[in-house]
Amino acid sequence: MDATIDAQNVLTLRGEGLGGPLSGTLALSGVKLNAVLNPTYGAVQARVAVSGTPDDLRATISGAEAGPFTGLSGSGTLDDRGLRVDLGAARIDLNREFRGTWQAQGLSGSGIILSGRGRLDLTGGDVTGQLEATVPGVRDTLAGPLNLNYTRQRGTFRSGAQVLTWNGDSFGVQARNLAVTGGLDLTGDVTVTTALKAFGTLRATGAGVNLTAAARGTSASLRGSAGGVTVLADTQLQAPYLTTARVQGADIGGVLSVDDGVRFTLTTAGDTARGVIDGDRWDATGRVNLAALRPLVNVDGLSGTLDLNLAAQGGSARVNAGALGAAVTGTLTRAGGPLNADLRVAYAGAQAALSGRVYPDVQARGRVSAQGQTLSLGVAGGTGICGRA
DSSP: OEEEEOTTOEEEEEEEETTEEEEEEEETTTTEEEEEEOOEETTEEEEEEEEEETTEEEEEEEEEEETTEEEEEEEEEEETTEEEEEOSSEEEEEOTTSEEEEEEEEEEETTEEEEEEEEEETTTOEEEEEEEEEOTTBSSOEEEEEEEETTTTEEEEEETTEEEEEETTEEEEEEEEEEETTTEEEEEEEEEETTSOEEEEEEEEETTEEEEEEEEESEEEEEEEETTEEEEEEEESSTTOOEEEEEEOSSEEEEEEEESEEEEEEEETTEEEEEEEETTEEEEEEEEEGGGGHHHHOOTTOEEEEEEEEETTEEEEEEEEEETTEEEEEEEEEESSOEEEEEEEEETTEEEEEEEEEESSEEEEEEEEETTEEEEEEEEESSSEEEEO
């Protein structure tokens, strides 16, 4: 930390503190403070601009992040009543001893949505209360008591028979008939560490699926069946993530490996496709019978074919597919890397056409016709795509 003082008795500070860079001024006459802090504690960070006097400080908070929850902003006040912070979806109201309440309402990030309320001891680290969590892939909302201490790095969240635990660098999941998407139920116990090691087993059953995943530190395996198709897979949980997988059924058989690129051979209803995907180099030839994939992907009405003729950064793939009541036909082509589409879609009496670039970003135009009306549209974007009519 560097500090200088000028002739007006204003102290200027610059340096590192609270896990990040900080700067500010302190007017010794009247004791007025202006500072910008960038506190960082693990996966928690923010930019905090502070101004005022020691008994009445106001803060503007921006760029706050806490794990998957990003882009939080708001305001805070520290005065003789205590500390109050309002980030919209998350609020705390603490007394001068920094003990009080917390509340979350629709706090979202990476598909997770949290709501709840309880008690908080900011200096002691205790966080208790009731929490509701909507988690991607889990069919029902998880709800129950939360009890953790972030200074001791210990915590538990219970939702019925489901239990999540935090113990230092380890995070545990106890699942008991946990309903997830695809009509599956998960049962088992798994522990994952911050060093990307995993231990335990999980079994998925339902909808014609009976699969067991076993983790043994830096490796994991998958054994079982899905829709009558035998599935065998082994993978390393650390770089370079070497993987081998095999499927075998009445109308499907294939082998996939991840080593120097992704290599695959897939035979479906007598047709064979094979290839190597290595970065932006895609080499693949042959035909995939999509109906043969139904036991694995669980998509209603999946049918048709996919014909592959890709070489390096060029080539094409012809689509003639049906699924969920829709029919899709057309061609995907590559020339120098980008992937372009020329597709036709029919669904419930409506007709649509789309042409243009679809990878690595989207720059496409098309039209939709239904009930004698035609709508022209443009689609543009990256990972978050927006449409314009």
